[in-house]
Amino acid sequence: MTGHRCTCTLGVPEVVDFGGIGNDGETTVHSSDVLLLRNLQQFGWCPIRIPTEQIGHPPPTQQKILQMFRDYRRKNNSGQHIDQSCTSFVDDVKYVSSESGSKEGTVEPKESLEIELSSCIPTDTKTSTFPLPLPAQYHQEPSHDNNNASIKTWCQAMSWIAHQVCIRLDIPPNTFLSYHSTNTSSSSSSSSSSLDLMRVFHYYAVSVPSINDDDNDTEQLILGSSPHTDWGSLTIVWQDHVGGLQTYCRNCQSWIPVPPPSCDTASEHTWNVIVHVGDMASLVLDASQITSSFRSTESDGARSDCCLEPIANDSNLDCSVKSEISCSSSSWPSPKHRVVSSPLHERVSLVYFAYPPSNATLNGIHSTLHNWQPRHRTSCLPLDEYYLLQDQSSHSDIINNKNNNNNKTLTAAEMLTAIWNLPIQDIVRLKWKQVYRGSNDVGKNSKNNSSEEGENDDSGNDSSLTG
Numbered sequence: 001m002t003g004h005r006c007t008c009t010l011g012v013p014e015v016v017d018f019g020g021i022g023n024d025g026e027t028t029v030h031s032s033d034v035l036l037l038r039n040l041q042q043f044g045w046c047p048i049r050i051p052t053e054q055i056g057h058p059p060p061t062q063q064k065i066l067q068m069f070r071d072y073r074r075k076n077n078s079g080q081h082i083d084q085s086c087t088s089f090v091d092d093v094k095y096v097s098s099e100s101g102s103k104e105g106t107v108e109p110k111e112s113l114e115i116e117l118s119s120c121i122p123t124d125t126k127t128s129t130f131p132l133p134l135p136a137q138y139h140q141e142p143s144h145d146n147n148n149a150s151i152k153t154w155c156q157a158m159s160w161i162a163h164q165v166c167i168r169l170d171i172p173p174n175t176f177l178s179y180h181s182t183n184t185s186s187s188s189s190s191s192s193s194s195l196d197l198m199r200v201f202h203y204y205a206v207s208v209p210s211i212n213d214d215d216n217d218t219e220q221l222i223l224g225s226s227p228h229t230d231w232g233s234l235t236i237v238w239q240d241h242v243g244g245l246q247t248y249c250r251n252c253q254s255w256i257p258v259p260p261p262s263c264d265t266a267s268e269h270t271w272n273v274i275v276h277v278g279d280m281a282s283l284v285l286d287a288s289q290i291t292s293s294f295r296s297t298e299s300d301g302a303r304s305d306c307c308l309e310p311i312a313n314d315s316n317l318d319c320s321v322k323s324e325i326s327c328s329s330s331s332w333p334s335p336k337h338r339v340v341s342s343p344l345h346e347r348v349s350l351v352y353f354a355y356p357p358s359n360a361t362l363n364g365i366h367s368t369l370h371n372w373q374p375r376h377r378t379s380c381l382p383l384d385e386y387y388l389l390q391d392q393s394s395h396s397d398i399i400n401n402k403n404n405n406n407n408k409t410l411t412a413a414e415m416l417t418a419i420w421n422l423p424i425q426d427i428v429r430l431k432w433k434q435v436y437r438g439s440n441d442v443g444k445n446s447k448n449n450s451s452e453e454g455e456n457d458d459s460g461n462d463s464s465l466t467g
């Protein structure tokens with residue numbers, strides 16, 4: 001499998017253990033929180049270990065997820081894997097048989113199940129809650145005919161983890177994550193339904209016959225997920241022991257495997273997850289404010305090893321130039337990542353995509369987090385690196401003029417300006433339109449859209465990014 005150890009000075013982020021002693025998660029900042037902060041600032045991702053007893057439900061197993069997919073395929077009367085693109089619902093869970101995330105439109109050899117967080121909230125939670133209740137609600141022993149309940153439990157657990165990350169970093173509520181509201185159907189402007197969703201992936205084992213036997217050096221890579229950054233605020237990934245998730249090290253310009261849990265550590269006693277910084281968080285972040293909250297209790301002995309670099313105050317320095325100099329200081333990069341399919345082993349993962357409140361804007365979140373103008377942000381990641389700011393439509397979509405009404409391609413900087421004051425929900429809807437192919441489906445909220453608005457993705461109601 002391609003990918004090797006990162007040889008540059010950055011190394012890889014150390015695992016953060018949420019089970020450390022004295023963790024009250026509220027007032028005291030502990031060394032594990034400092035490590036979490038440093039990892040996200042420096043690498044844009046961080047492996048986290050959480051004792052199952054904190055979550056109240058064991059992590060999934062590969063076996064359980066594979067059985068689940070067999071069940072859903074049977075329900076969909078489809079024994080097929082890759083050939084035909086289809087989406088269908090079993091209650092709240094959407095089955096997606098194939099998709100593509102690349103501009104080339106290549107079908108990625110995987111299938112997925114998708115659930116929106118708003119479908120997973122216990123019905124007795126009528127008011128907004130923060131953090132979300134632990135998934136005790138679904139604590140019943142999962143059985144084969146109870147797949148949806150298991151998926152909801154996992155989604156709630158992943159959501160809880162995302163909230164814990166924010167609490168530990170002292171990130172203000174309703175910036176990276178929304179207070180939860182069950183009120184998804186309300187059109188009241190004061191209520192903001194959560195856009196968060198979880199996807200369960202099954203990556204097929206795919207091998208490509210070698211064209212030239214002598215050509216041993218040429219590795220045939222099959223990508224279960226093409227290179228991308230995540231659009232939202234935070235992503236939480238649980239992967240099985242097979243591995244295949246890789247992160248691009250912009251420093252040494254190579255793909256680095258994100259170590260999967262070994263069979264030993266992949267026990268029911270521990271959730272091993274990865275947290276990724278998403279594009280929206282990366283774009284709005286002023287690290288200095290959060291860093292300063294860590295500095296304010298410098299006398300705390302547990303934090304004596306805290307040596308966070310102050311954010312560079314050369315904020316007028318051109319971003320791309322800064323990235324040439326160093327991406328190792330507090331920049332909260334949105335990590336580019338991909339999934340390489342194994343020729344031998346099936347792989348499963350849970351991926352929880354967290355978004356800011358749906359009616360927030362990047363501008364508003366930015367103001368809450370700090371008082372800068374966007375062009376003065378200190379992030380050293382060049383704007384071209386954000387997939388949120390790229391048109392990810394396949395070439396054929398662009399040629400067919402489906403997504404780009406006047407054929408004008410915006411630069412990343414123009415795109416940032418175009419989306420800066422848009423409600424997050426409009427940005428997300430536009431992004432899903434770019435990557436979902438093979439059906440009229442518009443991805444997230446498609447079910448809600450069709451029932452509420454009675455129209456498909458050609459709706460004229462969407463904001464346009466085409467200037």
Ligand SMILES: O=C(O)CCC(=O)C(=O)O
Nearest residue numbers: 201225237239245349351
């Ligand atoms: O399956 C994984 O490990 C990651 C998938 C991913 O990056 C994504 O769907 O955005």
Ligand SMILES: [Fe+2]
Nearest residue numbers: 228229230337
């Ligand atoms: Fe991703």
